[in-house]
Amino acid sequence: MRLRLYRHRKMLRALLFFAFALICVVFAGPVEPVFGNTDGVTSIFRPLSQPAQEIKELSLLVLAICGAIFVVVAGLLVYAIVRFRHRAGDEASEPPQVYGSNQIELAWTVLPLLIVFVLILVTSRTIADIQNRQAPPSAVHATVIGHQWWWEIRYPELGIVTANELHVPTTDGGESRPTFIKLQSADVAHSFWVPLLAGKTDLVPNRENLMWIAPTRPGIYLGNCAEYCGTQHARMLIRVVVQPPDEFQQWVRDQQQSAAIGTSSAEGRKTFFATSCVNCHTISGTAAQGQFGPDLTHLMSRTTLAAGAAPNTPESLRKWIRDPQSIKVGSLMPNMQLTDAEVDQVVAYLQTLK
């Protein structure tokens, strides 16, 4: 039995290969990923927006073509290996010494060229379709500015400045409300990638790029920075919050308000303004107009801190302010050397910034 297995190992290996390839094709389809949770899973083959949907359709075509090529060529290879194996006792002669064949060479040059031709046609059409899309009048316009290691998000027409969470309305049924996003960088190159919504586009300093999304289903869409940008590249996470139109309008209205001036944390407010927090952070309607760090006006409306490095809870906030390096080593926010009491006060104040 073992000897037979050994003799046919090339065939077995090829069969294993085919099985694996088959599993790959199955996985690539709309089948649920077996491993990991299903929420938070960002498969490019389960898009919920244009242009990711269009990309998926093109990708499936390309996968099918490549899969077919693989089956044919690998199949021929397996056949050749099995059929033309050297058999024991067959030492006598060398096989026919064939040097080549012009006809065969022509055939297997023309056929790939034809395949390439087809691929070029579909590719260029999709490129043009996605890149040349014009913004309709109803589109939302946002500007995302990459920083080491957080996202500054502005809505110039709406007068909103926030950080790390991009809120957009859904596009459904009659009215199309895509969001057109300008991408800039304040320091090094970054890349904006939310797989369920669109392909990635880079944020390059001294250059402005444009991308668009048109999500159809509300939810929170996760993404990552996809261009290595330094120490905390891994923790520069994106959250795109897609909301139904009325919820989005409410969010806009809330964000447009200046900071709530709560009375319960006057001490914290004082501490905040006495320390150099104001040099880096903006809280609209107050004297804090720093540009270097994220806008904190509506800090409590966000679900995470430090671009997804920690959840937005009082404990995390306390930890962050006491020593940012404990959550995100390499972070450019300095340790302000506050006492525990001061930290508690500042946290209490920040909690009022809803």
Next chain:
Amino acid sequence: MASQEIALTANTAPGTSLVDRLHRLVATVDHKELGLMYIGTALIFLVVAGLMAVAIRLQLAIPNNTLLEPEVFNRFFTMHGTAMVFLVGMPIIAGLGNYLVPLMIGTRDMAFPRLNAFGYWMFVFGALLLYFSYLGAPGLNGHGSAPDVGWFAYAPLTGRAFSRGHSTDYWILSLLLTSVGSTVSAINVVATTLTLRCRGMKLMRMPLFVWMMLVTNFMIILALPSLSAAQIMLLIDRYLGGHFFDTQSGGSAVLWQHFFWIFGHPEVYILIIPGFACLSEIIPVFSRKPIFGYPVMVGATTMIAFISFGVWAHHMFTVGMTSVGNTFFAVSTMLVGVPTGIKIFNWLGTIYGGKIRLDLPMIFCLGFLFQFLIAGLTGVMLAVTPFDWQLSDSYFVVAHFHYVLIGGLLYALFAGFYYWYPKAVGRLLNRKLGLWHFWLFTIGFHLTFDTMHFSGLLGMPRRIFTYDVGRGWEMLNLIGSVGAIFQAVGVLCLAINILRSLRHGKVAGNDPWDAWTLEWATTSPPPIYNFESAPVVRSRRPLWDLKHPEDPDWKYEEAGSGEN
């Protein structure tokens, strides 16, 4: 037998002291010794950079792991990539070329032996400088100054403002040095191939290995300057206040990317074509037939070299080029796949109708064929720009290029190793250990890199030191990390095989594989002068002509059976 004795006395004179041997090592200008030194040094760095990869995989095995700190991780993947390309890939090519080309063209040594030695020592100097960075100035947080900017060091992350300390400087300077070594070695191989061929060896009678080395080294001559130029510009930015890539003063970060990839893309073909070269020698011998379509293979290789200089911006599809630019590079990238595919078909045509001997070199070649086919196809997928918009800078790309470089190039190099080690050392490698090497490594390779395709498809970006739970990446990464261990053990088997066979391997003799090119016409190892008298050839397979005087190749080649 006389040549055997001469070989013994020349290389292993009894009573040679350690000092004498070290002196010979430092002062040698013999292409064989330098070739082995190149390969030996490259293998050392393969192990070092490979261990770094194992460390990376261990860090990524579970989410939110704290095995490696972020800065350490970032240095590891930078050094792993830089070392694998410049301190493993390039010197192995130089070593293979230097060792085999003079033997295959029937000459005594390279055209410029002293230049050869100079190139090797420049490479060593550069390599040591790169790793010295770990010990150099404390840098930030006292972690040493190893480069942490990624192997392609995008601007402006590498500028003075964002890369304080000397990590980027070590990256630049060590690579400038190794580039001098590579360029010098390339000039040497081109000159040797064009000017020292033995009588009768017209260009279209050279072994395909020599053809492909010629094309590779010509590409090195043309491609490397782009990297060196960009690095000089970066040095000027960092030390003389220049603004080449200083975006605050109007400089362009994208310009760095263009210059880097104008080098970088031809570079990956420079890395793989020597793999093709090994394959084109080994497959015919173990199929017992000549290579199918020799002139087409030459033409296809030349076409690949030519077109590869026009595809670089497929690494920049996400940077925001116009739709015209994106389409152009998609087209050129798909076109470069056509001659590559033709070569796969020609190897297939060589195997077809042959009498396949499943010795170790051939087993690795077969692994190459399957794996390179997949790698090429994922490359075609990535050439489709919108698909690349999703998958660029993700683990899908990492899977693709490791498939090419490990599943392709490394397998071809392993094949070449098992094939030519007997020639260089005089002893065969052990078949059983070789099979262990093959199977362990193959299992590990597939565990690691097949799964990476999926993590890429599930949105996992590159170069992240950790990831959160709930993205669907956990199991895939764990499997990938297990695979790394298998690969390491596989390589260990190879190392044991090499060391054991040096003393106890079966004696190889001149021509253990019944092959047809000139290197098999002399002893194993060859004497310092290679051939007793200058060979004269009349066909592409001079030893076939000798072994089959009733049916020599030159009858068919001269009859013009579609060949000349």
Next chain:
Amino acid sequence: MINEASLLPVEATEWKLPSSRKVAIVCLILTETCLFSIFVVAYLFYLGKSLTGPTPREVLELPVFSTICLLSSSVTIMLAESAFKKEREKLFRVLWLLTIALAAIFLSLTAREWHTLIYDKGLTISTNLFGTTFYSLVGLHASHVIVGLCLLLLVFIFSLTGSLTQMHRQRIQMISWYWHFVDAVWVVVFTVVYVIGR
């Protein structure tokens, strides 16, 4: 085994391959051409993109005399080569020295131009994009002239000590090829920087 190979009928044709020195120098020239091309591309790319500071038109003057010197040195080196071939040692030395002198004049005039630019016109490598690309490109060329000058000087010294013989004819030719390359690069740099750029 290989002795039997020589028993096979050999082709009647002559077996002549190019000189390895020539191939090597051509390869060197090719690689240097690629190097210069990248710097030229950077120069052209950044034309007109400087955010501040002096523009080419404001500060650059056509370096006519230094160009004539450098291009003439190509002529003198060609004449020197042919003198060497004809074994006219003295003439060779004079022409070779003339080449060196012309190269030195070119370098000193470049140095003077740079001095003016830096101290009088306020253009340094860090002033703006123009400054960076200008000094890099012209400086890269000048560094190649310096290397060539060292090679020329070396040959001249050897000719004085009597070490230079007809055996070295091809090496002299290779050095002159390198020199012609350096001059050709200057033609390109001149056109790009002083003609197109202004």
